[in-house]
Amino acid sequence: MAPIEDAKQRLSGISRVDLRGIEPSSKEWEEARAVVAASMEALGAVLVVQDALSPDLRQALFGHAMPELFALPLDVKRSLVSGPARRRTRACAPGRPPTAAPSGTSETSSGRTAATILRSRHGFGVCHQHAGPAEESGDDGLYAATRFRRLHYGVSEAGDGMLMKSHRDPTVLSVVVQHEVEGLEVQAQDGSWLAVAPEPDTVAVIAGELLAVVTNGRMPACVHRVRAPSRRERLLAQFVSVPKDSFTVQPLDELVDADHLPRYNPCDFDGYVRFRYAGEGRKLSDPLEAFCGVAKGP
Ligand SMILES: O=C(O)CCC(=O)C(=O)O
Numbered sequence: 001m002a003p004i005e006d007a008k009q010r011l012s013g014i015s016r017v018d019l020r021g022i023e024p025s026s027k028e029w030e031e032a033r034a035v036v037a038a039s040m041e042a043l044g045a046v047l048v049v050q051d052a053l054s055p056d057l058r059q060a061l062f063g064h065a066m067p068e069l070f071a072l073p074l075d076v077k078r079s080l081v082s083g084p085a086r087r088r089t090r091a092c093a094p095g096r097p098p099t100a101a102p103s104g105t106s107e108t109s110s111g112r113t114a115a116t117i118l119r120s121r122h123g124f125g126v127c128h129q130h131a132g133p134a135e136e137s138g139d140d141g142l143y144a145a146t147r148f149r150r151l152h153y154g155v156s157e158a159g160d161g162m163l164m165k166s167h168r169d170p171t172v173l174s175v176v177v178q179h180e181v182e183g184l185e186v187q188a189q190d191g192s193w194l195a196v197a198p199e200p201d202t203v204a205v206i207a208g209e210l211l212a213v214v215t216n217g218r219m220p221a222c223v224h225r226v227r228a229p230s231r232r233e234r235l236l237a238q239f240v241s242v243p244k245d246s247f248t249v250q251p252l253d254e255l256v257d258a259d260h261l262p263r264y265n266p267c268d269f270d271g272y273v274r275f276r277y278a279g280e281g282r283k284l285s286d287p288l289e290a291f292c293g294v295a296k297g298p
């Protein structure tokens with residue numbers, strides 16, 4: 001049995017892969033790639049141990065910058081937000097949204113973690129240059145921009161500590177950095193919920209709906225929710241990958257053949273976000289399928 005198929009069958013939780021000190025193309029890299037691909041195919045999620053956020057940087061971010069930012073009056077926070085970032089911050093917040101600070105496109109080392117994971121599509125024998133014109137690409141060599149979001153959740157009033165109900169993200173990928181207080185839960189294939197503990201060196205990588213489009217359904221969008229039963233305030237940093245400049249996303253040629261017919265038509269991200277949050281898609285349980293799914297035969 002191929003290593004990925006084998007790993008997929010054995011997968012009952014979210015896999016954890018330690019990328020610290022691993023050189024691309026080494027034996028360890030190949031092993032990590034297989035684990036990432038198997039976990040992403042099974043759950044649309046993988047946990048990555050990395051050292052991009054040093055203890056000092058974490059303290060500066062979660063201990064100083066974010067508390068100061070969220071303490072600003074609402075009108076001041078609003079005035080800091082500019083055009084597209086503002087629209088997207090609102091549009092992307094599913095369920096009951098936490099307070100989101102202004103977001104912006106960012107080129108950071110954690111953003112590069114997202115790129116590393118995207119490149120794990122090599123696990124399918126797909127080369128990253130095919131994702132978009134190389135001369136237009138961002139730091140990650142893909143036709144995607146990384147947005148940096150900071151979120152603050154107040155104490156939940158719900159008895160079960162639910163902060164954000166079950167959803168899929170409409171984006172390509174997000175890298176979630178939880179600070180101290182638990183919350184993120186990922187749905188397993190049997191419908192049970194797997195809690196992702198906040199650990200200093202570990203980030204959760206979550207597939208969004210556009211990754212399902214790009215991989216022609218091979219990597220499903222992760223179903224996740226946010227629940228903090230300990231009822232403490234929660235801070236979170238998130239690096240979100242979205243198509244750059246309204247780039248239209250479609251299944252990669254290498255993942256479409258006679259055995260894997262195209263499952264999605266080309267999908268324009270801005271149009272999809274409008275459909276999903278302000279249009280017909282609001283009422284649907286699977287808006288992606290309605291927006292760009294290839295109709296199954298009669
Ligand atoms: O709070 C988290 O851990 C995840 C947030 C989330 O799922 C989202 O913003 O879409």
Ligand SMILES: [Fe+2]
Binds near residue numbers: 167168169224
């Ligand atoms: Fe989400």
